Amino acid sequence: MADNSASEGSLGTIRGAAIWAPDGRKLAEFYAAVVGVTVGNAYSDEDGSEVAFPVPVGDSTYFFITAKSFKAPDWPAQELPFHLDLTFGDVKAAEKRLLELGATKPEFQPGGGRWTVLLDPSGQPFCITQTR
Numbered sequence: 167m168a169d170n171s172a173s174e175g176s177l178g179t180i181r182g183a184a185i186w187a188p189d190g191r192k193l194a195e196f197y198a199a200v201v202g203v204t205v206g207n208a209y210s211d212e213d214g215s216e217v218a219f220p221v222p223v224g225d226s227t228y229f230f231i232t233a234k235s236f237k238a239p240d241w242p243a244q245e246l247p248f249h250l251d252l253t254f255g256d257v258k259a260a261e262k263r264l265l266e267l268g269a270t271k272p273e274f275q276p277g278g279g280r281w282t283v284l285l286d287p288s289g290q291p292f293c294i295t296q297t298r
Contacts, residue, residue, distance in 0.1 A: 180226075181225070181226055181227060182223075182226040182227040182228045182229065183228055183229070183248075184218075184228075184229040184230075184231055185228065185229070185230050185231065185250075185290070186231045186233040186236045187230055187231070187232065187233065187236055187287075187288035187290070188232070188233070188234065188236050188288060189232060189288070190217060190218060190219045190229075190230040190231045190232035190233075191205070191208070191216065191219050191230070191232070192287055192288075193219075193230040193286060193287060193288050194219035194220070194221050194228075194230035195219075196267055196268055196269075196286060196287050197221050197228065197230065197286070198221045199267050200252065200264060200267065201221075201223055201252075203221060203222060203223060205219050205220065205221055206219070206220035206221070206222055206227070207220070208220075209229075216232075217231060217232045218230070218231050218232075219231075236288070238285075238288055238289025238290055239289075239290065239291075241272070241285075241291050242274050242276070246290075246291060249290065249291050249292050249293065250292040250293070251281070251292070251293045251294075251295065252292060252293070252294050252295075253294070253295050253296065253297040253298070254294060254295075254296065254297060255296075255297050257282065257294055257295065257296050260294055261282055261284070261294060264284055264294070265284075268286075268287040269284040269285060269286055269287070270284065270285045271283075271284055271285070272284075272285055272291070277293075280295065281293040281294065281295040282294050282295075
């Protein structure tokens with residue numbers, strides 16, 4: 167629900183999201199390839215290990231974070247806290263390319279053909295649909 171009492175200067179802008187995975191670099195490279203950009207300079211933790219990998223997309227940046235204890239959700243048995251929706255001009259060609267990049271296609275496909283669910287290399291679901 168929008169807060170209509172907020173002044174213009176007090177409103178925020180969502181600039182991106184952080185997504186955890188067992189190998190943040192690998193997942194960043196996957197999504198960077200999907201959208202045709204390159205992974206930015208990695209961020210290190212307090213021990214100097216690279217753990218956060220930025221993928222700039224337009225005015226947003228998505229960070230893919232290495233979390234060794236990460237476990238992909240058991241979808242569809244478990245609800246998802248969030249997922250990404252990606253659009254393409256040619257969904258069939260995109261699906262083929264995404265599978266070649268390391269995505270997999272689960273048997274369960276909800277949505278009646280309006281979208282296709284794929285799993286990224288970390289096992290997290292994302293959806294692809296036709297660009298409107």
